Amino acid sequence: MNSPVHKPTSIKDIARIANVSSSTVSRALHNSHLISRRTAERIQSIAKESGYSASAIARGLVTQRTKTIGVVVTSISDPFVSDVVNGIEEYANDHGYSVFLANSNAEPERETKVVQSFSERRVEGIVVTSSRVGALYRPLLSEMRIPIVLVNNQHPGEFVNSVLIDNVKGSADVTNHLIQLGHRRIAYIGDRFGYQSDMERLTGYREALERADLPFTPELVVHGDGKCEGGMIGVEMLLSLPKSPTAIFCYNDMTALGALRQLNLKKISVPGDISVIGFDDLFIASFTQPPLTTVRQPRRLMGRLAMESLLKLISGEDSATTIKVPAELIVRESTAPPREDLQ
Amino acid sequence: MNSPVHKPTSIKDIARIANVSSSTVSRALHNSHLISRRTAERIQSIAKESGYSASAIARGLVTQRTKTIGVVVTSISDPFVSDVVNGIEEYANDHGYSVFLANSNAEPERETKVVQSFSERRVEGIVVTSSRVGALYRPLLSEMRIPIVLVNNQHPGEFVNSVLIDNVKGSADVTNHLIQLGHRRIAYIGDRFGYQSDMERLTGYREALERADLPFTPELVVHGDGKCEGGMIGVEMLLSLPKSPTAIFCYNDMTALGALRQLNLKKISVPGDISVIGFDDLFIASFTQPPLTTVRQPRRLMGRLAMESLLKLISGEDSATTIKVPAELIVRESTAPPREDLQ
DNA sequence: ACTGTCTTTGCACACGTTTGCGAAGATGCG
DNA sequence: CGCATCTTCGCAAACGTGTGCAAAGACAGT
Structure with missing residues (x-):
């Protein structure tokens, strides 16, 4: 009873x-x-x-294989992260692995605590997404010899395997798209200074300009904060130039969102007067006014690839240390040829 | 070496x-x-x-306590779900528990497989969010005696513990807000027929009308699909009435998104000509044009409460079988008094 | 009937930890 | 010094499963 x-x-x-x-x-x-x-x-x-x-635990004790992996994320609420985790879980589950999930909230001490917990649970591998504390894993990694795969880490050391987006190529695609539409004064609103992904996207932008024999104009590059406010401020700065750009490439969709909002406030038509383009293809991108041209990151695929790479490491194969996935340009309605009188 | x-x-x-x-x-x-x-x-x-x-597994084997719980979700990509999981993980981690995460993709066979896996892993409890297959857990539950907590389940049987949003109250708040603004012809665009949350929101809507001595007009209630398209079609149906409503209450934000889009297409001003209101307070709700008045569900809190309830069950306490959390009306700019000539 | 091979099963140990119980040593008290 | 109590430690069993090895039985070949 x-x-x-x-x-x-x-x-x-x-x-x-x-x-x-x-x-x-x-x-x-x-x-x-x-x-x-x-x-x-x-x-x-x-x-x-x-x-x-x-009992999987009794089995795990004798076989020394738990068939579990751990994934540590900054925050599962982040739409980028949750899509990646979706891909990881799917691939893992299809291969008989269960996944432990833990948020770090970007706090280093919490992150170490989580990894310590994973270690005690005897996970066979760990994947970390969007963390900025990559260096932190070096001692833990070498000490407990658990394979680790990073996805879109800000500081991917050479010592770990990682899968990341091809920022340079994606950014160049964006810029080429605008160039082909006829734009010649293309601005870039970046993230805060020093972020690797921001620098890579800036690189792609410059390379594309160079290949098209267009001049690089430092005034057309401003720094945002990766969020809405940064986009609004960035637009304000660009509009105060003696000669405004005819197109604005934003570091990410959130920045583009702010740009759209500020342009709307100023009664500047998009894409009539100015074209705007983002990066990430967040869910929201197809619901802006107008729908946003942007770059899609294959988030679930990146999760699957990370898990695939991790399984190879677990089984002893030396898989490629870094996998670079292509970004895809998604053309919607926020980009168009420049106004003739502004060309 | x-x-x-x-x-x-x-x-x-x-x-x-x-x-x-x-x-x-x-x-x-x-x-x-x-x-x-x-x-x-x-x-x-x-x-x-x-x-x-x-080794947590060796310890678990002898103590018969794994300090793990399992959470099964339809899809971690769903922003509602990921916020709930965020709360669950936070509370669990703070109490020494690790969480297994598994997607069911709303496929019953995958769901049973996942629960079976959790059973083998000897999780001490399970929380299920937004599933429609609640009945499926009855045999598993009774067979393996693992405490289960459901959050926002579509068919919460009486036999399990669950935490859910107070749909009736939240919906009544929405309707009262519109009534106080002066609206008298308030429409409701619902979800597909038969969903419990939809029926509860409709109930709150009717109760509020009744308390304000306003008539209930069946033509003003149409069915959508919980998604963007449903909102667009719903608006179309409402506009074809001999006398259009002055305000539209949508089942959720996605439906409201569709409504806004269709109204914009028809050059109908929001909130000038018609007020629109949603439900959920998705991230996107504050970025629509105009920003959407809606109802916020305390998603992380719900996750924490679910985990708190689960821990009580694990420790043997008979916690309250169902926890109902209040929804919060978030007034933005998509609602205003009706145009005087339309009152 | 003897030997060898194949099939089928059991014994015993291992995995790494926790914990009841007993024992040894230390200490206190009369 | 005798005895009781307290402190500190080791022995051994247990958790539930997997697996090498031996053994028992079946069967075929000579």
């Missing part, structure tokens, strides 16, 4: 019922060829009707 | 170094009062410098 702890049926219980040894039961449940079909089926039916559920 | 599997140092290794028994080491690491301070400190320092990491 009131049994607070209900002991699940074990392999020994079944052995007793079937009148065999526990090792026979273990083998029968694994369809070992060492057991005759008759007794195997008999044991399996007993197991089924007694509601047997094998 | 090439040791593919690196055995972590165990309690026995430390015992050998410290020249004591393994049980002494175990107690020393737990700061047991059975061990003298001197030897305890000696052992702890040895453990630290040898990089010892206790």
Whole structure:
């Protein structure tokens, strides 16, 4: 009646019922060829009707393989992160792995605590997404020898495997798209100074200009903050130039959102007067006014690739240390040829 | 050099170094009062410098407590879900629990497989968010006696604990807000027929009308699909009425998004000609044109409450079977008094 | 009938930890 | 000094499963 702890049926219980040894039961449940079909089926039916559920922890203890991995994220609320985790979980689950999830909230001490916990749980691998504290993993990694894969890490050291987006190529695609539309004065609103992804996107922008024999104009590059406010301020700065740009490439969609809002406030038509383009293809990008041209990161794919890479590491293969995935330009309605009188 | 599997140092290794028994080491690491301070400190320092990491699985095997819980979600990519999970993970982690995450993709067979996996992993509890297959858990629940908490489940059976949003109250708040602004013809664009949350929101809407002595007009209630398209079609239907409503209450923000889009297409001003209001307070709600008045669900709080409830169940307490959390009206710029000539 | 091979099963140990119990030593009290 | 109590530690069992090895039985070949 009131049994607070209900002991699940074990392999020994079944052995007793079937009148065999526990090792026979273990083998029968694994369809070992060492057991005759008759007794195997008999044991399996007993197991089924007694509601047997094998203990993964006992198995893990003896096999030394837990079939679990840990993923640590800054915040699962971040839409980018949750999509990546979606891909990781899917791939992991399809390969018999369960995943531990932990938020770090970008706090280093919490991050170490989480990794320590994963270590005690004997996860076979770890994937870290969007963390800025990559260096922190070096001692832990070498000490406990757990394979680690980073995805879109801000400071990917050479010592770990990682999958990351091809920022340079994606950014060049954006710029080329604008150039082909006829734009010649193209601005860039970046993130805060020093972020690797921001620098890479700036690089792509400059390379594309150079290839098209267009001049690089330092005044057309301003810094935002990766958020809405930065986009608004960035636009304000660009509009105060003696000659405004005809197109604005924003570091990410949030920045573009701010840019759109500020342009709307100023009664400047998009894309009639100025074209705007973002990066990330957040859910919101297709619902702005006008729908935003942007660059899509294959987030779920990146998660799957990270997990695939991790499984290779676990099985002992030396997989490629870094995987670079292509970004995809998504053309919507916020970009158009420049007004003729402004060209 | 090439040791593919690196055995972590165990309690026995430390015992050998410290020249004591393994049980002494175990107690020393737990700061047991059975061990003298001197030897305890000696052992702890040895453990630290040898990089010892206790095996949670071995511990779990003997203590019969894994300190893990499982959370199964339809999709972690859903912003509602990811916020709830954020709250769950935070509360769980603060109480020493690790969480397994698994997507069900709303596929029943995958859901059972996942729960089976959790069972084998000997999780101490399970929380399920936004699932429609609640009934599926009854046999599993009774069979393996694992505490389960549901959050915002579509069919919360009486047999499980659950935390859910107060749809009726939130919906009544919305309707009252519109009534106080002076609206008398208020429309409702619902979800597909038969969903519990939709029916509850409709109930709140009707109750508020009744309390204000306003008539309930069946033509003003149309069905959407919980998505953007449903909102667009719903608006179209409402505009074809002989007398259009002056305000539209949408089942959720996505529906409201569609409504805004369609109204914009028809050159109908919001909130000048028609007020629009949503439900959920998705991230996007503050970025629409105009920013959307809506109802906020305290998603992280719901996650924390679910985990708190689950921990009580695990410790044997009979916690309240259902927790109802209040929704909060967020007034932005998509609602205003009706045009005087339309009142 | 003897030997050898193949099939099927059980014994025993291992995985790494916790914990009840007993024992040894230290200490206190009369 | 005798005895009781307290402190500190080790022994051994247990958790539930997997697996090498031996053994028992079945069977075929000579």
